Amino acid sequence: MDDDVTELPPLDDLLETARVVAIPLHTRFRGQTVRELVVFEGPEGWTEFSPFPEYDDAEAASWLRGAIEFGYARMPTALRAEIMVNATLPAVAASEVARVLSRYDGCRTVKVKVAETGQTLDDDVARVREARAVLGAEGRVRIDANGGWNVDEAEHAIHRLCEFDLEYVEQPCATVDELAEIRGRVAYMGIPIAADESVRKAADPLAVAKAGAADLLVIKAQPLGGVRRAIEVVRLAGLPAVVSSALESSVGIAMGAHLAAALPELDYDCGLATVDLFTGDVTHDSLGPRAGRIPVTRPDVDPALLDRYRASPDRELWWRDRLTRCHALLH
Numbered sequence: 001m002d003d004d005v006t007e008l009p010p011l012d013d014l015l016e017t018a019r020v021v022a023i024p025l026h027t028r029f030r031g032q033t034v035r036e037l038v039v040f041e042g043p044e045g046w047t048e049f050s051p052f053p054e055y056d057d058a059e060a061a062s063w064l065r066g067a068i069e070f071g072y073a074r075m076p077t078a079l080r081a082e083i084m085v086n087a088t089l090p091a092v093a094a095s096e097v098a099r100v101l102s103r104y105d106g107c108r109t110v111k112v113k114v115a116e117t118g119q120t121l122d123d124d125v126a127r128v129r130e131a132r133a134v135l136g137a138e139g140r141v142r143i144d145a146n147g148g149w150n151v152d153e154a155e156h157a158i159h160r161l162c163e164f165d166l167e168y169v170e171q172p173c174a175t176v177d178e179l180a181e182i183r184g185r186v187a188y189m190g191i192p193i194a195a196d197e198s199v200r201k202a203a204d205p206l207a208v209a210k211a212g213a214a215d216l217l218v219i220k221a222q223p224l225g226g227v228r229r230a231i232e233v234v235r236l237a238g239l240p241a242v243v244s245s246a247l248e249s250s251v252g253i254a255m256g257a258h259l260a261a262a263l264p265e266l267d268y269d270c271g272l273a274t275v276d277l278f279t280g281d282v283t284h285d286s287l288g289p290r291a292g293r294i295p296v297t298r299p300d301v302d303p304a305l306l307d308r309y310r311a312s313p314d315r316e317l318w319w320r321d322r323l324t325r326c327h328a329l330l331h
């Protein structure tokens with residue numbers, strides 16, 4: 001590991017406290033109904049390692065770097081004590097929107113997932129219409145296509161969805177070139193384009209900013225290799241940032257909250273309300289939103305909850321092997 005964090009702690013230190021849990025979700029998200037994750041305890045407190053199962057070791061190693069930093073390194077100075085957060089609405093049927101949104105206390109902003117495989121633009125329009133209706137005219141509605149549209153599809157979809165007054169469109173298309181193209185095509189509508197996968201999964205997280213392909217960046221602490229690196233990406237990009245979760249337990253959400261708290265400017269509500277998509281947590285100090293915000297704290301992990309959500313022995317082995325391989329990659 002390089003000097004921006006700490007010495008790489010020995011693998012045995014990580015494995016000694018590491019616990020693998022599997023927490024069922026209320027609603028399918030990214031095609032998954034259960035979220036598996038590892039928590040471990042460092043000198044600074046509990047931290048989380050939770051790259052998605054399909055990610056390769058090189059990508060997952062960056063998540064481990066972020067996890068180690070949060071457990072072992074001092075966090076930068078917090079400039080705020082609470083973070084305003086958005087409700088995250090998975091690609092559910094329009095009839096379920098009000099029920100799903102009722103779990104988020106006091107959020108004035110909703111991020112609606114669109115362009116889900118197997119669904120149509122009509123499904124997206126119905127879902128966004130319903131979200132706007134629940135939120136009222138003063139709420140903020142943003143959408144996230146996770147790169148699911150080509151440029152023409154994105155242009156068509158944004159034309160149809162702009163009647164709901166979109167705050168921005170996140171990752172409408174997959175590549176940086178496509179983002180630049182769609183950004184130009186919809187600029188006259190005044191709808192900003194946000195980059196997410198083009199930041200956290202790119203070889204160069206700054207490529208999208210250098211290409212002028214986005215108006216703002218979605219920033220995630222674990223995937224970007226930690227809070228310090230994420231702050232540096234935002235600084236070098238020179239663009240506004242929205243801090244977002246990677247669908248983590250309250251421990252990983254706390255990492256995101258510390259990132260959001262340390263950014264010099266934070267003009268958008270952050271995507272850190274996702275523990276409300278979980279049916280449980282590893283702490284009783286859950287970082288679900290209250291009055292539309294979460295505190296910047298480090299939750300205390302409860303051993304009884306680690307037992308309750310303990311993963312099966314084969315999944316536990318799988319995660320410990322993965323952690324071991326990623327640790328080796330960080331040397």
Ligand SMILES: O=C(O)CCC(=O)c1ccccc1C(=O)O
Nearest residue numbers: 088111196244245246247271274
């Ligand atoms: O930003 C949010 O509102 C919640 C986080 C979120 O949507 C997300 C969570 C896990 C993986 C990918 C994404 C995403 O933004 O695409």
Ligand SMILES: [Mg+2]
Nearest residue numbers: 144170171196
């Ligand atoms: Mg996204």
